[in-house]
Amino acid sequence: KNQVEQSPQSLIILEGKNCTLQCNYTVSPFSNLRWYKQDTGRGPVSLTIMTFSENTKSNGRYTATLDADTKQSSLHITASQLSDSASYICVVSGLSGYSTLTFGKGTMLLVSP
Amino acid sequence: DTEVTQTPKHLVMGMTNKKSLKCEQHMGHRAMYWYKQKAKKPPELMFVYSYEKLSINESVPSRFSPECPNSSLLNLHLHALQPEDSALYLCASSQRGDGASGNTIYFGEGSWLTVV
Numbered sequence: 710k711n712q713v714e715q716s717p718q719s720l721i722i723l724e725g726k727n728c729t730l731q732c733n734y735t736v737s738p739f740s741n742l743r744w745y746k747q748d749t750g751r752g753p754v755s756l757t758i759m760t761f762s763e764n765t766k767s768n769g770r771y772t773a774t775l776d777a778d779t780k781q782s783s784l785h786i787t788a789s790q791l792s793d794s795a796s797y798i799c800v801v802s803g804l805s806g807y808s809t810l811t812f813g814k815g816t817m818l819l820v821s822p
Numbered sequence: 823d824t825e826v827t828q829t830p831k832h833l834v835m836g837m838t839n840k841k842s843l844k845c846e847q848h849m850g851h852r853a854m855y856w857y858k859q860k861a862k863k864p865p866e867l868m869f870v871y872s873y874e875k876l877s878i879n880e881s882v883p884s885r886f887s888p889e890c891p892n893s894s895l896l897n898l899h900l901h902a903l904q905p906e907d908s909a910l911y912l913c914a915s916s917q918r919g920d921g922a923s924g925n926t927i928y929f930g931e932g933s934w935l936t937v938v
Contacts, residue, residue, distance in 0.1 A: 745929075752930050752931045810867065814863070815864060
């Protein structure tokens, strides 16, 4: 069964600090992995999308890594800001279309002043 | 700012009411989706339209009825809902009708539905 596990479930960090969120998946065959940021009560916003051949991709202060061999991904946030407080969702896509889009449960990040 | 627009942002309806959620995108995307999201849970896929044809219905009860009038619009008609249907309903779109590489899925802000 396709699964996406994220850790930690929740995280509190001080403003200005860095943090790393983890995503492990068992989706096979694998097509791509996406990270989304979802503010409370709003729709998810895409941060990055990575295929199996990509090891790292950056979007501003967000850097995603992917190890397709170990089926692990991480999202590193640098110099955190209060506006980074949100849920970060890892979504893994298989090769056969929408039904194989598997969502993780998300990591709730709170950046404290 | 999201380029997928959903209306209304909030909707309260009784169990005997008929209402509709609307979604619009002008990015030329050919796939549009409805997701349901309960609090602190990931979104759950409900329907997928590809090239204006319903291609996936994830065993959604018939009290939810999707409609795609054209490539830019997606509606979700609601009738005889239950209180447990209260959730955030997300519309999304993507350029292509599959989950392939580079096919970013753009989500709308969502419509908060409360069934009383």
